[in-house]
Amino acid sequence: MGIVLNQSLKNTIITYAGFGIGALNTLYLYPIFLGATYYALANYILSVANVIMPLFAIGMQNTLVKFYSQYKTDEEKAQFLSFTVLFPLLLSIPIIFIGFLFFDDILFFVSKKNPIVKDFIWLIPFIGLSMAYFEIFYAWARVHMHSVFGNFMKEVGLRVMSLMALVGVYCQWISIVDFIYIMAGIYFLALVITMAYAFYVKMPSFQIAVPKNVKDILEYTFYIILSGSVANLLLDGDKIMLNQYMIIDNIAYYSIATFIALVISVPSRAMHQIVYPITAKLMHDNKLTELNALYKKTSINLQVVGGFVMLGIFVNINQLYEIIILGLTDPAEKELYLGSITVVFMIGLSKYFDLILGNNNAIIFNTKYYRTVLFLGVFLVVVAVGLNAIFIPLYGIMGSAFATLLSITFYSIAKLLFVVKKLHLYPFTKKTLHSLGITAVLFCMFYFWDFPFNPILNILLKSILITVLYVYVNYKFVVSNEINDAINMVLKKIKFL
Known part of the structure; x- marks a missing residue:
């Protein structure tokens, strides 16, 4: 250990x-x-x-x-x-x-x-x-x-x-x-x-x-190839499609926007490493009641943490792009970078929705139905390619982002319904709505105004205010018991309690 x-x-x-x-x-x-x-x-x-x-x-x-x-x-x-x-x-x-x-x-x-x-x-x-x-x-x-x-x-x-x-x-x-x-x-x-x-x-x-045991190895390998190909196509397929329909420069504008949006999914990595073996054990022992409780906990905890990251990105996105284009000299290129801000919102929302499903993937891949879901992923890739082929010629990189948003949302809903129907497990509670409401209200409060300072200072001050308000409101409404416990532990250590 x-x-x-x-x-x-x-x-x-x-x-x-x-x-x-x-x-x-x-x-x-x-x-x-x-x-x-x-x-x-x-x-x-x-x-x-x-x-x-x-x-x-x-x-x-x-x-x-x-x-x-x-x-x-x-x-x-x-x-x-x-x-x-x-x-x-x-x-x-x-x-x-x-x-x-x-x-x-x-x-x-x-x-x-x-x-x-x-x-x-x-x-x-x-x-x-x-x-x-x-x-x-x-x-x-x-x-x-x-x-x-x-x-x-x-x-x-x-x-x-x-x-x-x-x-x-x-x-x-x-x-x-x-x-x-x-x-x-x-x-x-x-x-x-x-x-x-x-x-x-x-x-x-x-x-x-x-x-x-080469037969078992090759069978497992086949499904891993399938899974890896689906995952990588969902991550990079849109950039490949952009090359087929648009001047290659657009991939640069799109890549920066998607990189920023992907930050929203970072909190899920650490949690998935922890909960995956726990999920596997609960599935193996057929402890569905405990698994359902874990499902809800991972969902709301990731929603709170991921919502904070998403909120910080969304309300500061205009100032962040001002910093990005500082070193550029071509006004037209600056406008093209600024024009991709909408991509951040669409890709970010798709990552946020996938995030709030908690340990959904860990549950699916520890059931006997995981092969079905892999083939569902292949179908999703086909849908994603089709949507990109439709929307990129019409709307450019916005069309690609919209196609990605639709594809990942459909896939997430399909996985959610699969777990609900097959295993009768549910990730959402009333606290899910509370968290959504808090995030939406704070977004409306902070997105439409800025401090009259340089972008870096603006981001710093707004982030401090958002952090204080977001943590305080979530703490008072007890949106996540685990996060409240962690805050209480910190407060006790600094002798506030």
């Missing part, structure tokens, strides 16, 4: 540090140092690589974590580790071959609207394969109880190296085109470093052998 707590704390600190560096890169350095076109190009390349990554990894990073502990002897473990590394490489060969076979068709398809993509398309599978094997070797270290280094490379290392490359562009040590190639090299370097660390943790003894 000591190892788990120690590494969990370190990973939490690393994740937030990486997020801070990522915010600096995404909100300020990329737009100013690269410009909209090349920032959008870099974002598009990484988005497509992230989408195809599950095909190269074929789910082996998750399979390794799930099955490794089931092997008892060193020989069996060596065979399994060898299989998880070599099998994806074997299957990647035909995928790459098919890519070469239809290279001209693929090239025409992805570059017909934006010819600039043509010169860099080969970087996509290179980065995708690097991402895939990074995840596999990171999982290799995790199963041996060494999770911190890989998480550091993923959350901080990649972003710091990108930051250094951006500084190189600013100092004119490298060109913007050089940066795109260096970006690909950064992902490969991260793979090599993580692989070396994984081998340091556990020196491999590669064997050409098939594990005895």
